Amino acid sequence: MEEEKPHILSFKSQIFILVVLIMLTLMAVGVTKIDIGPFSLAAVLVIAAIQVYIVIAYHMHLKFETLFYRIMVVSLFILFVAVLFVTLSDYIFR
Amino acid sequence: MSQTDLASSEQSYLKVQTHKGIWNWLLTTDHKRIGLMYLYAIATFFVVGVILGLAMKLELIAPGKTVMTAQTYNSFFTLHGIIMIFLIVIPGLPAVFGNFFLPLLIGAKDVAFPKLNLLSWYFYMIGAAVALSSQFLSGHAPDTGWTFYAPYSFKVASNIVPAIIGAFILGFSSILTGLNFIVTMHRLRAPGMTWMKMPLFPWSLYGTAWIQLLATPILGITLLMVIAERVLKIGFFDPALGGDPILYQHLFWIYSHPAVYIMILPAMGVISEILPTFAQKSIFGYKAIVISTIAIAFVGYFVWGHHMFVAGMSGLSLYLFSLMTFLVAIPSAIKVFNWVATLYKGSIQLETPFYWAASFLFIFMIGGLSGLVVGSLATDVHVHDTHFVVAHFHYIVFGGVGFAFFAAIHYWFPKMFGKMYDSFWANVGWVFFFIGFNLLYGTMFYLGIMGMPRRYFDYVEKFHSGNVVSTIGSWIMVFGLVIVIANLIKAARYGPPASDNPWKGKTLEWTTATPPPLENFDIQPVVTKGPYDYN
Amino acid sequence: MSNLTAHAEHYDAKANKLGMWLFIFTEILLFGGLFIVYSIYRYLYSDAFHLAARELNLTIGTINSIILLFSSTTVSMAITSLQKGQNKLSGRLILATIVLGIIFLVNKYFEWGVKISHGLYPGSDVLAGFGFGDTLFFGLYFAMTGLHALHMIVGIGIWGFAYYFIMNGQTTQYKPSMIENSGLYWHLIDVIWIFLFALFYLIT
Numbered sequence: 001m002e003e004e005k006p007h008i009l010s011f012k013s014q015i016f017i018l019v020v021l022i023m024l025t026l027m028a029v030g031v032t033k034i035d036i037g038p039f040s041l042a043a044v045l046v047i048a049a050i051q052v053y054i055v056i057a058y059h060m061h062l063k064f065e066t067l068f069y070r071i072m073v074v075s076l077f078i079l080f081v082a083v084l085f086v087t088l089s090d091y092i093f094r
Numbered sequence: 095m096s097q098t099d100l101a102s103s104e105q106s107y108l109k110v111q112t113h114k115g116i117w118n119w120l121l122t123t124d125h126k127r128i129g130l131m132y133l134y135a136i137a138t139f140f141v142v143g144v145i146l147g148l149a150m151k152l153e154l155i156a157p158g159k160t161v162m163t164a165q166t167y168n169s170f171f172t173l174h175g176i177i178m179i180f181l182i183v184i185p186g187l188p189a190v191f192g193n194f195f196l197p198l199l200i201g202a203k204d205v206a207f208p209k210l211n212l213l214s215w216y217f218y219m220i221g222a223a224v225a226l227s228s229q230f231l232s233g234h235a236p237d238t239g240w241t242f243y244a245p246y247s248f249k250v251a252s253n254i255v256p257a258i259i260g261a262f263i264l265g266f267s268s269i270l271t272g273l274n275f276i277v278t279m280h281r282l283r284a285p286g287m288t289w290m291k292m293p294l295f296p297w298s299l300y301g302t303a304w305i306q307l308l309a310t311p312i313l314g315i316t317l318l319m320v321i322a323e324r325v326l327k328i329g330f331f332d333p334a335l336g337g338d339p340i341l342y343q344h345l346f347w348i349y350s351h352p353a354v355y356i357m358i359l360p361a362m363g364v365i366s367e368i369l370p371t372f373a374q375k376s377i378f379g380y381k382a383i384v385i386s387t388i389a390i391a392f393v394g395y396f397v398w399g400h401h402m403f404v405a406g407m408s409g410l411s412l413y414l415f416s417l418m419t420f421l422v423a424i425p426s427a428i429k430v431f432n433w434v435a436t437l438y439k440g441s442i443q444l445e446t447p448f449y450w451a452a453s454f455l456f457i458f459m460i461g462g463l464s465g466l467v468v469g470s471l472a473t474d475v476h477v478h479d480t481h482f483v484v485a486h487f488h489y490i491v492f493g494g495v496g497f498a499f500f501a502a503i504h505y506w507f508p509k510m511f512g513k514m515y516d517s518f519w520a521n522v523g524w525v526f527f528f529i530g531f532n533l534l535y536g537t538m539f540y541l542g543i544m545g546m547p548r549r550y551f552d553y554v555e556k557f558h559s560g561n562v563v564s565t566i567g568s569w570i571m572v573f574g575l576v577i578v579i580a581n582l583i584k585a586a587r588y589g590p591p592a593s594d595n596p597w598k599g600k601t602l603e604w605t606t607a608t609p610p611p612l613e614n615f616d617i618q619p620v621v622t623k624g625p626y627d628y629n
Numbered sequence: 630m631s632n633l634t635a636h637a638e639h640y641d642a643k644a645n646k647l648g649m650w651l652f653i654f655t656e657i658l659l660f661g662g663l664f665i666v667y668s669i670y671r672y673l674y675s676d677a678f679h680l681a682a683r684e685l686n687l688t689i690g691t692i693n694s695i696i697l698l699f700s701s702t703t704v705s706m707a708i709t710s711l712q713k714g715q716n717k718l719s720g721r722l723i724l725a726t727i728v729l730g731i732i733f734l735v736n737k738y739f740e741w742g743v744k745i746s747h748g749l750y751p752g753s754d755v756l757a758g759f760g761f762g763d764t765l766f767f768g769l770y771f772a773m774t775g776l777h778a779l780h781m782i783v784g785i786g787i788w789g790f791a792y793y794f795i796m797n798g799q800t801t802q803y804k805p806s807m808i809e810n811s812g813l814y815w816h817l818i819d820v821i822w823i824f825l826f827a828l829f830y831l832i833t
Contacts, residue, residue, distance in 0.1 A: 006805075008712045009705060018702040025694050025826075029687065032833050041832060048827040052820050059705050059816045069650065076654055079308070079395065080661050086396060086414065087344050088668055093408035206644050273651045281644045311655045315662035319772070327752035328768040329761075330666055335768075336761025341669055345662060 007064040017058055024051050104616065106512060106609040123208035124612060128215050129194030130510070135219060136182055136190060137579070143177040144575065146170050148568055151534070155565040157553055167551035168237035173229065175240025176257060180264050181222055183495045184353055187360035188271055188306075189218070191502050192299045194510060196275060198603035198610065199293050201284025201619040206277035210270055217267035225260025228253035239549060241350075244331035244342035248323040255324060258317045265310045265317075268356070272306030275299050284602070286621035290384070293601050293625035294377065297384050298363025301391040305352045305359075309395070313349035316342070340405050347398035355394040357491055359387060361498030362429055365451050368505050369433055371599040372448035373440025376626040379432040386425035393422040403474045412471055419469035426462060430455060445597065446520040450501035453528055457497055461490030464539065479549075482542025488535045500524075500578065507582065508596050512609040513589030519581040526574025533567025601625050642806050649810035653817050656780075660821050663773050667828060670765040677762020682832045684749065685770070689740050690830040693733050694822065700729035701819045704812045714802050716795055723792045723808075726815070730785045737778055741771070770829055777825060780818050787811050 028047040031040060057063040062070060107126045111118055119127060150170050153160045162170070193211065197204050205211050229235045234252035236242075247254055279300050283292060320342070322328040329335030331342040370377045377383065399407060399415030407415075433455060442448070464486040467473045477483060508514050541560045546553050553561070595604040606615050671678050707722035744767070748755030751768050791811045794800040800807040 014705045021698045044827050044831045051823050090407045090411040093410040311658040312662045329764045
């Protein structure tokens with residue numbers, strides 16, 4: 001009747017995650033102040049991706065869900081990025 | 095189980111009273127009643143769409159003005175497209191037969207979220223009303239075509255916004271139905287029914303549901319962007335503000351191509367149900383059909399540019415899209431081979447559903463093969479925006495979804511209504527429909543290759559005789575349609591009672607009463623065998 | 630007789646969670662369409678985008694980002710406290726989330742107000758005068774942050790319902806779907822903002 005107990009994220013972990021996310025935000029802002037040329041966009045996006053991963057994996061619990069969910073979410077992002085690149089490639093190669 | 099439970103569980107769903115009067119329908123959460131409400135709405139809108147089509151063909155019977163002005167012709171083909179695409183073929187099979195039979199086919203009591211199911215129906219009705227209001231509000235009816243291409247769609251002074259908002263609301267209906275079906279199949283399959291024991295119509299609905307879920311939002315946001323363009327001058331598609339009209343086409347077709355798989359996958363699923371029953375033989379290559387279904391759903395996301403071969407895309411995009419288009423044809427072809435192989439050495443029962451399903455194979459093949467002509471760059475340049483394309487998509491969409499829909503209604507009618515229809519008149523209707531359909535659309539292949547443009551109210555004299563044949567074909571086809579529909583309506587009211595399993599089918603819906611009780615099965619079915627076990 | 634339909638609807642937390650995730654997917658793709666438009670015009674007008682981004686108020690943007698991160702934390706904590714049976718604490722954390730959300734929206738309101746008063750809004754002559762890149766940057770800015778703000782307003786409304794359900798005992802540690810799924814929705818809004826912040830404020 002009662003399935004496995006749901007995974008509970010502790011208050012301590014949540015505070016820790018908050019601190020990490022704030023630090024990453026400030027880091028991303030900091031990156032824009034220093035001149036690293038063409039890498040600034042990449043750096044900002046990488047930091048954003050890490051933040052998004054943390055929110056999805058921990059706050060949205062994906063790390064503790066079944067494999068099906070992880071496959072679905074990853075497949076969705078892959079599908080979206082693929083559609084994005086196919087569209088963009090029209091403009092790049094015109 | 096108490097006496098009242100027993101009595102109510104045996105009562106046909108059509109006799110159960112959950113609310114008073116018309117609220118018994120409008121507030122129902124029973125998937126079967128919801129399926130019927132979709133059926134009645136869709137049938138009504140279909141009649142309107144057919145009348146528009148007939149009017150257009152009548153205009154085209156002779157060059158020059160015949161019965162309407164050019165402006166009227168443009169608004170007619172726009173409305174014909176909006177109704178047929180958004181109100182009939184996209185919702186059609188999932189909303190009617192998916193709703194009615196998905197829970198039955200997987201041995202469940204209802205869908206996962208019955209109240210959400212009713213909400214989907216209301217979104218459908220409200221969306222339809224808002225879209226159709228574009229015809230009656232002050233201002234002109236839209237004349238952009240159902241594709242609403244920029245920049246015309248944001249420049250023209252007509253009721254584009256209500257039409258677009260209607261389509262947006264209809265999108266919600268589609269998304270929520272897809273969501274409901276996915277959760278239903280994940281959570282409510284009968285004990286023992288593993289994924290690979292699930293029948294093929296549910297599998298087709300599963301693939302369809304993912305497309306409904308993942309493609310429709312893109313259309314939603316694109317339509318909002320058109321409204322933003324009209325109202326706020328946001329600039330995304332306006333060259334005067336730096337935007338690109340072709341970007342609209344990209345976004346529009348990123349949804350609208352997968353949408354055709356929303357249309358055809360359930361149709362293929364219906365055929366996969368019907369052929370085993372009327373061959374009294376298991377489906378050939380069950381696993382291959384499942385994999386092909388998933389493959390079509392997935393690969394279908396990457397072919398949208400084949401609607402834009404002459405729009406102005408880059409060379410690389412042209413090659414990529416044409417290649418993917420040829421690849422996506424392969425799983426469909428695999429299914430056709432498997433269907434034919436199912437019939438081979440089967441014990442063929444010549445009944446009405448079989449006639450529709452067998453003719454589906456013929457019509458679908460023509461549609462599919464003509465798709466290779468338009469999917470190939472060199473030939474498409476000549477036939478794009480001609481009647482060849484019109485023929486292609488009517489064969490594959492009307493031919494595919496339409497024949498499958500009529501096959502499905504003739505197959506499942508006894509189960510749904512508890513009555514049997516007159517086979518003789520059903521078959522007569524089918525013959526006229528089949529002949530008329532091929533005259534109507536077959537000639538369009540020829541007209542298109544000869545160069546007759548589509549969406550034109552007029553044409554030059556050399557296309558005249560072809561158009562006469564085509565228009566006469568439309569009359570023969572509609573004559574057949576009237577016979578088919580009248581026969582079914584008569585049967586629903588006055589037909590003789592049907593038995594529980596008139597076709598000797600093996601799937602779960604045939605194991606319960608005709609019509610089914612409210613919660614589908616008196617005892618929860620437990621599944622031990624595959625779905626088409628005719629041995 | 631109406632018991633018949635009610636009888637069919639038992640509580641299935643797994644179904645509710647799956648349904649919510651599927652809805653999340655549709656939201657990702659809804660914003661995704663705008664991200665596609667952004668990518669195209671970013672590619673075509675990269676210099677103009679780079680310069681236009683400097684017009685945005687990085688300070689307010691950063692503060693708003695941090696506010697949303699805090700609100701995601703209060704949401705997570707609200708779920709944890711509910712799972713531990715601490716319903717009152719859960720309710721208070723939800724109220725805190727609502728307050729943070731409102732502050733975010735107020736900041737946004739002022740931010741937009743400044744832009745509009747400077748003539749930087751879709752359809753303005755000022756914007757047309759700056760050229761295509763600026764027109765599209767600000768068009769996308771208002772469209773995407775606007776759609777995001779709309780989702781936040783809906784989210785705040787949903788938290789209002791969640792608070793009500795927790796306080797009247799309909800949502801509990803044994804039937805947590807309402808708060809868990811509302812949380813998923815809110816975290817998604819945070820995810821979208823993380824990308825919006827990077828792509829509009831940080832491309833200087």
